[in-house]
Amino acid sequence: MEAFNHEEYISRGRCNTWPLQQQPHINGEVFQNPKNEMQKNGGRKNPWGNRSYAELITDAIYSSPEGRMTLAQIYEWIIYNVPYFNQRTDSKSSAGWKNSVRHNLSLHNRFMKMQNEVQAKPSWWIINPSASNTKTRRRTASASNSCEGMRPKAKCRIESDQLNIQQIKNFLQYPYGSDFSHNICRQQVNSIIPINHSFHHQLAPNSIDHHQQISNTENIHQYFSNFNLNSQENEHKTIFDQDQEQTLQDIQEIINRDQNTFNVNGRLWYCG
DNA sequence: GACGTTAAACAAC
DNA sequence: GTTGTTTAACGTC
Ligand SMILES: [Mg+2]
Numbered sequence A: 001m002e003a004f005n006h007e008e009y010i011s012r013g014r015c016n017t018w019p020l021q022q023q024p025h026i027n028g029e030v031f032q033n034p035k036n037e038m039q040k041n042g043g044r045k046n047p048w049g050n051r052s053y054a055e056l057i058t059d060a061i062y063s064s065p066e067g068r069m070t071l072a073q074i075y076e077w078i079i080y081n082v083p084y085f086n087q088r089t090d091s092k093s094s095a096g097w098k099n100s101v102r103h104n105l106s107l108h109n110r111f112m113k114m115q116n117e118v119q120a121k122p123s124w125w126i127i128n129p130s131a132s133n134t135k136t137r138r139r140t141a142s143a144s145n146s147c148e149g150m151r152p153k154a155k156c157r158i159e160s161d162q163l164n165i166q167q168i169k170n171f172l173q174y175p176y177g178s179d180f181s182h183n184i185c186r187q188q189v190n191s192i193i194p195i196n197h198s199f200h201h202q203l204a205p206n207s208i209d210h211h212q213q214i215s216n217t218e219n220i221h222q223y224f225s226n227f228n229l230n231s232q233e234n235e236h237k238t239i240f241d242q243d244q245e246q247t248l249q250d251i252q253e254i255i256n257r258d259q260n261t262f263n264v265n266g267r268l269w270y271c272g
Numbered sequence B: 001g002a003c004g005t006t007a008a009a010c011a012a013c
Numbered sequence C: 001g002t003t004g005t006t007t008a009a010c011g012t013c
Helices: A053-063 A071-081 A091-107 A165-172 A178-186 A217-224 A233-241 A244-257
Strands: A111-114 A124-127 A261-264 A267-271
Touching (some): A053 A071, A071 A091
């Protein structure tokens, strides 16, 4: 891994996981793109109109007599019914919006996948109109190994059932910006925590300020309730209410007291 | 702070 | 190459 050059990066305002590469500037002036989606889109929310992807998918599926469509059929419906996409059908210009369609199908609870009754045929997508909008519990993200400087922008994965104190410390360095609550707490998918799951977690590079203010206490609390240190309520309160150094000390204390083991989601974790 | 879009890693086929 | 899941970051209100 190359050394991280702090000079070339600036921290991000919100998510603050990966530092932003310094923008090129001329005469000290950084270019600013004029923003206003509505204006840019001629008074519409999106370049194709006011329907969101999720609404388009819903329209598509309901338009079918059986109330079900394959992914390819959803694409076709969108291409046929929305002029903007009708002009973006080749593999290059359709890659982005098709990606978004798939993302929406996976993300939203109300889109449900049904096995095709014909062997080896593509799945049906159906709509569960009563699917709750309420958050389902997501699986726990894990810590990962520490590293110096910039971490490659790649999903980090560990397969181990073991966490050591350094990994816990790293985990707690996850920045608590509003994107944290959005991406980690709202954009969840799984309601069931698989037994043999692997963990994904990206860490902030060491360059950023880890003493960020903690916002969105409710969501974070909910998130950390998965990270349940022996079910002692006031133990994990400290994770939110106190600063980083104090939190780390608290964690260390809990771990020491409990003989280097603790419980996450009903599983026993060992601290090396 | 919430919602939606976009990009992309990655797995499975 | 397609389908599907997931994480991350950005734009906007
Ligand atoms: Mg879904």
